[in-house]
Amino acid sequence: MKPARNLVFILALGLLASIAFTRSLPDSPLALIHAAVHTAVGPPLQNATIIVAEGKIKDVGVSVNVPAGAETLDLAGKVVIPGLIDIHSHIGTFGLTSDDANESPMPVGPENMALDALHLDLVDWAEAVTGGVTTVVTGPGSGERLGGQSITIKTFGADLNKRILRDRGEAKMAVNANNLSNIPLIRSTFYKAQEYMKAWDRYEAGDKKGPAPKRDLGMDALVKVLKREVRVRCHIHYASDMMTILRLKDEFGFDLTFEHSTEAYKIANEIAKRNVGCVVLPLGTRFGVSEDVLRGNAILDKAGVKIVMHTDHPVAQEKWLRLNAIISMRYGLPEDAALKAITINPAELARVNSRVGSIEPGKDADLVILNGPWFEPKSRVDLVFVDGVRAYDRSRQEEK
Amino acid sequence: MFEHIDGIGTFLAWSATAGLERSVARSKLREMRAAASCRTPKLACVIVVLLLSASAAHAQTTVAIKGGTVLTMAGPAIENGTVLIRDRKIAAVGTSVEIPAGAAIIDATGKYVMPGLVDAMTYYGIRPFATNDLSSPVTPQNRIIEAYYPFGEFMRGKGGIERDVELLEGGVTTIYIAPGSRQVIGGQGAVVKTNGRDYDSMIVREPAAIDMTIGDIAKTSPANPPRAGIAALIRKTLVEAQEFDRALLNFNRKSEEEKKTAQEPKRDPAKEAIVKLLHRQVPARIEAEALGDILAAIRIKDEFGIDVTIDGGVGAWKARDMLAQKKISVVLAPTSYPYLSNYGVSWIPELYNETNDYNAALLLKAGVIIAVGSFGSGNGFEGRGYQGRWLLLEAGLLTAYGLSEQDALKTVTINAAKILGVDGRVGSLEAGKDADVIVLDGPPTRIRTWVERVYMDGAPVYVREKDVPAERDLLR
DSSP states (O other): OOHHHHHHHHHHHHHHHHHHHHHTSOOOOEEEEEEEEOOSSSSOEEEEEEEEETTEEEEEESSOOOOTTOEEEEOTTOEEEEOEEEEEEOBTTBOSSOBOSOOTTOSBOTTOBGGGGOOOSOTHHHHHHHTTEEEEEEOOOSSSSEEEEOEEEESOOSOHHHHEEESSOOEEEEOOTTOTTHHHHHHHHHHHHHHHHHHHHHHHHTTTOSOOOOOOHHHHHHHHHHTTSSEEEEEEOOHHHHHHHHHHHHHHOOEEEEEEOTTGGGGHHHHHHTTOEEEEOHHHHHSOOOHHHHTHHHHHHHHTOOEEEOOTTTTSOGGGHHHHHHHHHHTTOOHHHHHHTTTHHHHHHTTOTTTSSSOOTTSBOOEEEESSOTTSTTOOEEEEEETTEEEEEHHHHOOO | OHHHHHHHHHHHHHHHTOGGGHHHHHHHHHHHHHHHHHHOHHHHHHHHHHHHHHHHHTOOOEEEEEEEEEOOSSSSOEEEEEEEEETTEEEEEESSOOOOTTOEEEEOTTOEEEEOEEEEEEOTTBOTTOSOOTTOSBOTTOBGGGGBOOSOSTTOSSSSOOOOHHHHHTTEEEEEEOSOSSSSEEEEEEEEESOOSSHHHHEEEEEEEEEEEOSTTGGGSTTSOOHHHHHHHHHHHHHHHHHHHHHHHHHHHSOHHHHHHSOOOOOOHHHHHHHHHHTTSSOEEEEEOSHHHHHHHHHHHHHHTOOEEEEEOTTGGGGHHHHHHTTOEEEEOOTTTTSSOOOOGGGSHHHHTTOOTTHHHHHHHHTOOEEEOOOBOOOSTTOOOGGGGGHHHHHHHHHHTTOOHHHHHHTTTHHHHHHHTOTTTSSSOOTTSBOOEEEESSOTTSTTOOEEEEEETTEEEEEOOSOOOHHHHHTO
16 A cells, blocks of 8 residues: 555544544634635635634634634635535445445345445545545445435544435436336336335325335335435436436426436436436546537536536546536536536535535535635645544645 | 558558658559559549648648747747747747748747647557457567558548547647557557648657556456466567577578578568567567566566566556666556546556555656656547547646646656657657647646647648637537
């Protein structure tokens, strides 16, 4: 193992120990001052102050008073953005040698929970933090037609339970163009779920008299989809497949995001009309796509589709999430839309926007500090805070 | 009919690379064309159109690119400089270049002017399935030039050399093409231009190297032996070529009288190719990723006294002082892999653990000459260079990991040319070199900078449309 990574890991462990120590003391607030702040929900702030206490953002703005006794960190010349969120990752489910992301023999397995197959000791997590990625939605691969439930989790933190934002939800659906039978399989599974839901509703409405319907964990998961408590994440590339899934959505009324969304730009209006989020890009950058596809993000944004970048880790490494937004800007996406696509948009689609995704009072203090414009390849992540804790400090950890 | 054209393409490839026999080959080609025109008038028409369009696009002109920031890659940046192009070559570079009357003047005020990029490791432009003969681990006789296909799409196109817009958009004008990376000795690589007035003129150096792979990637081919066996197989091949070379030498030393009775060694294209390596006419490009494999490559270099360039070199930073001392250059894969590249090492855990984002910076500091190659293959039907557009972005990423702007840009220009042995012709803006020049609308490593113009051999081959924001696409 290379020294740098070793060092990261050892220091991370060291940090965990020091957190345990400092957390036992009363919190003194932290004031980040003189920073250029991109909150992801408003115009950029120059020479701004962010107050952090008890792991939360207490205040942000250009005329914020630093409370007495606060530790101050002068960020003149630096840029602050919210902790980045990767809405489509397999971090922790694919080891380098193991694949626990796909339950390949099972075409339908919505009861499977990523949390039950999560490797938390991989170096990938620390690497994610070095790229400014503080929250990920990680989970099943695309081996099943109706796959399992993903987990929404922070990339850093001593206490696993505190790291988890949502421990289940988001049924994964994978549609590949090569087999027409996939669609009837998905449809009839939803029919079954509707019947199952009705049976339980009747039972509950009848004050639970008579024999209870038989429990089915998979159907329980799909009922949540039908009741729109969780969204369907649909792995998809072809525009024609997307139309098929949009028809299914029209029929069953579930909440939906397209994942990978290679050709989404070809039906931008159809997608925008139905309020479906699109998770876009990395496969498209690695494989030979035309400039049209790369400009697709700008087209979707202009049409009013909520777009979100992803790494699909380990397809691309988690730490390169920011590069997605950067490349999208090269191909016409405005700067503010590009930043939203790796911060507040994924937070909203993953329904964790009350906690993360922007720099606003009351939200978790997940902050990324860079040494230059956030969208230049040259700029590096200098500091990362997760829940107000210094999760990464380049000046201490980098090899010289 | 298309088989005929394809045949001529291959013949052109062969004739263009024959070096000394080139003029002979041309006359043969004329004969062949004449014969073809007798048989099939249609074919003759195709060839005439091909020749006409190629020559018209590359008329000789004098061009002055004036007023830009000139990054010559051979010295410090020149503000408000002029690059004068004449007769396909760079005539002059500087602040006080006299512009002859009648020259076409390109105003580059506020722009950046630099040499066309050199991608030191690609599989671009190769016909599908033409790399990696997996039936055999060792095929040094195979020449990738036979599969170079700069003619656009199969069964489409107007004829002549077709522009690969993705490559030109990225500013890439010279590439090394490799015969693949899964065989132990895949064959002979070539250095070619990405555009040109005709096929012959596009070939810069062939063979440019004997392409080899050891370690994990070579292990992915079922025809290959395991790790130590791969290195042993290279040694065996080199030893056999040494014996072949000695036998040939012994025979040639004999008097005419003795030769009549002696057994003349039989011609052997495989051994002849390796002899070029033994005589240091070409280097070995050895793809070696893990430290152990790099050390094996160094041992082979020492044992046989051959020139070696390491490709990939994930763990090269660990051997940097040795590499510098032995003057072994390294062509690194993109920093951003597996982000922008299909480059597969990230899936091999032992290699992943040797990765270091500061690989380039550490090697450079130790004195190793480095280039960054895309290792890109393109996935289109004709294997076009889709990933060429990212080479400057890779240089930009290197500036985030310890390289100066100048050093980062050198990895995709002059240093890449040096490693490929073509720095006498390309890689920098200096008088006498090929006029491969790109004009950018901003600093080259910024994300929103675009290549606006590309000149190759003095001819404009690419001009980016003005302002291509998303609005253009919304008008569809």
